[in-house]
Amino acid sequence: MIRRRHVLAGGLAIPFVAKGQTKARVVVVGGGFGGATAARFLRQYDPTLDVTLLEPNHTFIACPFSNMVVAGERELAAQRFGYDAVRSDGINLVRAIAMSVDPAARTVSASNGASLSYDRLIVSPGIDIVWGGLPGYDEAAASKMPHAWKAGEQTLLLRQQLREMPDGGVVVMSVPPNPYRCPPGPYERASLIAWYLKTHKPKSKILVLDAKDVFSKQKLFQNAWKRLYPDTLEWVSLSDGGNVTRVDPATRTFETDFGSHPADVGIVVPPQRAGAIAATAGVADRSGWCPIDPVTFESRLVPGIHVIGDAAIAGAMPKSAFAANAQGKVCAAAVAALLRGEKPQEPRLINTCYSLAAPDYGFSVAGVYRPVNGVLTDIEGAGGTSPLDAPDSQRMQEAQYGDRWFATITAEVFG
Amino acid sequence: MVRVLVNVPKQIAANAPFDVKVLISHPMESGQRRDQLGQAIPRDIINHFICTLDGETVLDADFFPAIAANPFLSFSVVAEKSGTLALTFTDDHGVTQTELVAITVT
Numbered sequence: 001m002i003r004r005r006h007v008l009a010g011g012l013a014i015p016f017v018a019k020g021q022t023k024a025r026v027v028v029v030g031g032g033f034g035g036a037t038a039a040r041f042l043r044q045y046d047p048t049l050d051v052t053l054l055e056p057n058h059t060f061i062a063c064p065f066s067n068m069v070v071a072g073e074r075e076l077a078a079q080r081f082g083y084d085a086v087r088s089d090g091i092n093l094v095r096a097i098a099m100s101v102d103p104a105a106r107t108v109s110a111s112n113g114a115s116l117s118y119d120r121l122i123v124s125p126g127i128d129i130v131w132g133g134l135p136g137y138d139e140a141a142a143s144k145m146p147h148a149w150k151a152g153e154q155t156l157l158l159r160q161q162l163r164e165m166p167d168g169g170v171v172v173m174s175v176p177p178n179p180y181r182c183p184p185g186p187y188e189r190a191s192l193i194a195w196y197l198k199t200h201k202p203k204s205k206i207l208v209l210d211a212k213d214v215f216s217k218q219k220l221f222q223n224a225w226k227r228l229y230p231d232t233l234e235w236v237s238l239s240d241g242g243n244v245t246r247v248d249p250a251t252r253t254f255e256t257d258f259g260s261h262p263a264d265v266g267i268v269v270p271p272q273r274a275g276a277i278a279a280t281a282g283v284a285d286r287s288g289w290c291p292i293d294p295v296t297f298e299s300r301l302v303p304g305i306h307v308i309g310d311a312a313i314a315g316a317m318p319k320s321a322f323a324a325n326a327q328g329k330v331c332a333a334a335v336a337a338l339l340r341g342e343k344p345q346e347p348r349l350i351n352t353c354y355s356l357a358a359p360d361y362g363f364s365v366a367g368v369y370r371p372v373n374g375v376l377t378d379i380e381g382a383g384g385t386s387p388l389d390a391p392d393s394q395r396m397q398e399a400q401y402g403d404r405w406f407a408t409i410t411a412e413v414f415g
Numbered sequence: 416m417v418r419v420l421v422n423v424p425k426q427i428a429a430n431a432p433f434d435v436k437v438l439i440s441h442p443m444e445s446g447q448r449r450d451q452l453g454q455a456i457p458r459d460i461i462n463h464f465i466c467t468l469d470g471e472t473v474l475d476a477d478f479f480p481a482i483a484a485n486p487f488l489s490f491s492v493v494a495e496k497s498g499t500l501a502l503t504f505t506d507d508h509g510v511t512q513t514e515l516v517a518i519t520v521t
Binding site: 239 | 418420421422436438440484485487489
């Protein structure tokens with residue numbers, strides 16, 4: 001019998017040849033921005049592929065702009081997307097959780113009992129929270145001190161707690177060290193909560209306790225805070241003693257090495273790692289994230305399995321919806337090429353990220369990336385951030401661009 | 416004057432070790448970096464740190480350029496009775512700063 005799955009030097013697979021099996025099979029785990037993109041673009045790049053998407057949820061709830069839901073400026077319904085369009089592309093949608101992977105037999109076991117065979121597997125599981133990674137913060141604590149770092153129930157819980165907080169209350173949010181999903185996300189959230197407090201509960205404050213000294217779009221955020229929330233938002237950096245070492249959910253208290261901060265509303269952006277199936281499948285390393293080849297996004301640890309989105313160690317690329325979408329396309333093209341026995345093209349990837357400092361005050365960062373010595377690297381001189389001295393009209397325009405970006409990307413992935 | 420945060424437990428038991436935590440806001444410029452014109456940025460680090468309890472040395476440390484900016488120190492001390500911790504550090508310019516912290520032993 002001819003083994004089709006040997007890998008040649010240089011990473012080229014022997015072409016997929018039909019032998020009692022008419023179509024090459026690709027299984028995609030996770031129907032978020034990365035996985036749904038990969039599944040649909042696989043069918044575009046090669047309509048003969050047999051593509052299965054494993055996703056337990058009936059609808060996807062998007063994280064970008066969920067901070068506007070927290071601030072009461074957007075409904076969660078605007079974050080929900082269904083899979084009808086994905087299914088009508090001819091993708092087999094299996095509503096189940098991927099439980100385990102057998103890389104030797106090339107099968108995935110699903111929670112509905114199914115065993116799915118693949119020629120190549122794409123894993124896009126997003127993040128899992130490392131419960132207990134911050135002492136005191138376990139699964140039960142999340143119902144007292146929401147993380148809201150996966151959009152849905154948690155987003156609504158945080159919004160409700162903010163609404164119920166009396167005027168004069170203190171909101172405290174802890175921010176972990178890198179890496180985590182959406183690097184500027186905590187600062188956008190702090191801004192929009194400050195905006196909510198300033199508008200509805202002007203005697204209240206938000207305190208941000210950070211395990212870092214520097215963060216994404218820092219100057220843009222700090223300028224906006226000075227202008228918009230000088231009495232509402234306080235940011236404490238690592239070197240000012242901001243590193244939170246423990247939380248007590250019963251009293252909603254944050255402990256640092258140098259003090260104790262009780263909160264009326266406590267938000268914990270928790271330490272994170274790749275979604276559980278990554279570790280189960282053996283594609284996550286000791287960091288909890290997944291090392292990949294930047295041309296194909298194939299795992300460095302297990303051949304035949306590709307990892308995209310937040311779970312991947314993507315060098316200079318941030319963990320964002322835009323990045324996951326870009327990686328989904330690149331990975332789909334590489335997988336389609338490998339299954340045809342062709343050499344995948346070296347990619348260029350783009351990320352753009354909009355943040356809101358207020359509902360009508362937006363700015364952005366853009367980056368372009370290419371593989372250099374096996375790592376996705378920022379192309380110097382490409383991309384950039386919004387100017388620091390832009391007029392309000394430009395901030396308003398960028399807030400609108402952000403809104404259109406969300407409409408565009410969700411239409412491409414789910415529409 | 417640089418900003419220093421010090422934390423000791425409010426209640427300390429006699430002859431039982433307790434943690435002293437110190438965070439010093441300092442750039443710890445290593446002397447290895449160059450500026451945009453290619454000129455070496457002069458070394459500027461805290462090179463010596465000493466902690467005493469009522470005059471008795473409990474920690475005496477030399478610092479080197481490999482120590483990161485904003486050094487964070489955590490060490491254990493044993494005290495027999497209430498007293499004063501003196502945390503003294505010296506930088507490359509010879510400037511010395513001392514922080515005094517009273518401890519209460521019960």
